[in-house]
Amino acid sequence: MDMAIAGEGALSPVTAFALVGALGVGAQWIAWRLRMPAIVLMLAAGLIAGPATGLFDPARDIGPLATPMISLAVAVILFEGGLSLNLRSLSDAAEGVRRLVFIGAPLGWLLSALCLRWGAGLSWASASVFGGIMIVTGPTVIAPMLRTARLARRPGALLQWEAIINDPLGALAAVLAFEYVLVAYTATEAESAIFALVLGIGTALILGAAAGFGLAWAFRRAKVPEYMKVPVLFAVLLVVFAASDAVLHESGLLAVTVMGLVIANANLPSYEELRRFKEHATILLVSGVFILLAASLDFTALEELDWRAILFVAIVLLVARPLTVFVALTFTKLPWRERLLVALTGPRGVVLVAVAGLFGERLQQLGVADGALIGPLAFLLVTVSVVVHGFTLAPFARLLGLTAAETPGVLIVGGSHWTVGLAEALKDAEVPVLIADANRSHLRAAREAGIRIFFGDILSEAAEHRVEVQGFRTVVAATDNDAYNTLVATDLGPEFGREFVYQVAREKGERSRYQLPASLGGRPFGDGATYRELNRRMWQGWRFRVTRLTEEYGLEEWREKRPHAVLLGSIDEDGVFAFVSPEQEDDLKPHPGTRLVSMLPPEDDNKRKAA
Known part of the structure; x- marks a missing residue:
């Protein structure tokens, strides 16, 4: 009998999945008991179980399913984020959100690329691609932080909306930059690359909007029984993500975000039940993704980084992010305290690490040698930003008087x-x-x-x-x-x-x-x-x-x-x-x-x- 034998110390896939669930949910529960940022403990749990002890290795124990699982989990997380974006909840934060998206995102892309070029020393090819990904601030980390810090409504809305909307935009910015690099390093014609990009974005917008309106119509007219609404929602979500991603890689993130946004503003009678179920699913998925990503880290890759990596992270957190926010929110009616809080709060999360690792590998295949540094730099940025902002957001907000109440x-x-x-x-x-x-x-x-x-x-x-x-x-x-x-x-x-x-x-x-x-x-x-x-x-x-x-x-x-x-x-x-x-x-x-x-x-x- 010809059977592959697992390596010594390997876990069975069932045991691996159980370990991921136990570590992720357990870390969140301990964080709740200790009143600590949950993301920090999840990262620590993944690192200890993965590269530190060798107990769990996703590539070894789960195999090729690990990467698509992370992609699908990120899609569900972004859909849940879009599902929470009710336009009526914007109120007086609408102007700030528009500026953070339309001014802050392009400016953040430019400043991030400059930080990567002159701070981390990457080539322009890698800096432009990774700089696009760095637009994201991560709803997977913002949501738990907001829950712990109990911010006042407007600064909380600014951070939440910026994170959810800019997440798919960051992935698409990376796609745009990568298409440009592809044209420069291969014989691909620029016209075909532009056509593929426009086709992918258009397909994502149409698929997401059509699925959202279609589900809203079906749910409102009782075309789907109550007990099947959540399964139907999940099935349509996966189909939309896969179909859009087949046209243009990473465009599925935009499609599912648009789909969630449409459903959130459709005034469905069963919306609250759908949203709460998705929140529960998202908590599980966020836990699992962070454990998988942390456990997949190769310490030898981090050894390739030098002092310039620390300089890069410091410039991003202390210069690029504040400058982006202050320029974007100039001439708005937002008080300076709220601008300062948003400017000094920019944690990165799951999407950054997942997408950065993917494009790093693709750049290497094109012959861009320093593409190998994108993955380690992304993980370093996520780790430092999560730890720093996770421990400082709540006390900083209290210092500025931007919490909903000092005492619950x-x-x-x-x-x-x-x-x-x-x-x-x-x-x-x-x-x-x-x-x-x-x-x-x-x-x-x-x-x-x-x-x-x-x-x-x-x-x-x-x-x-x-x-x-x-x-x-x-x-x-x-x-x-x-x-x-x-x-x-x-x-x-x-x-x-x-x-x-x-x-x-x-x-x-x-x-x-x-x-x-x-x-x-x-x-x-x-x-x-x-x-x-x-x-x-x-x-x-x-x-x-x-x-x-x-x-x-x-x-x-x-x-x-x-x-x-x-x-x-x-x-x-x-x-x-x-x-x-x-x-x-x-x-x-x-x-x-x-x-x-x-x-x-x-x-x-x-x-x-x-x-």
């Missing part, structure tokens, strides 16, 4: 006597709080108390544009409508995390015929009182109290002195508030310095004052 706040849905009392207690404890209600009269007391309010439906498009949700960590739905509370908690659960979304108990929730599935609604808090009961207590004289615990005065002493108090939540040493559900109170082990937020009945409150 509480979003209260529903204005009432009880919610205003809670908001006042949290405000006095320096916890950011906002009350939202669609009934203006319900907000009168909150307005008089100096509490931030939003007049309108918290699920509306207006709320999406005007409420800085990045500044809030916890949501409590506390209106007089149980069905609406359940809707709010269910809708906002995936965005905030279901463990941070609460609602007042339903009036008839205990009866079996009224009980809803566990997947709907928010978590209970306090003693599970209903809207009526909470507000009745306020009229009876109950009051909110915030009590700081110490070494001598702990939870047991607090409970002993306030036997009838209802514990609602706690504020930790960082000023972050968290509700306490009924089942959590017995397991609560607060540290000294923690503040307890509770409701005291009149008798306990009077005893406290007398003491």
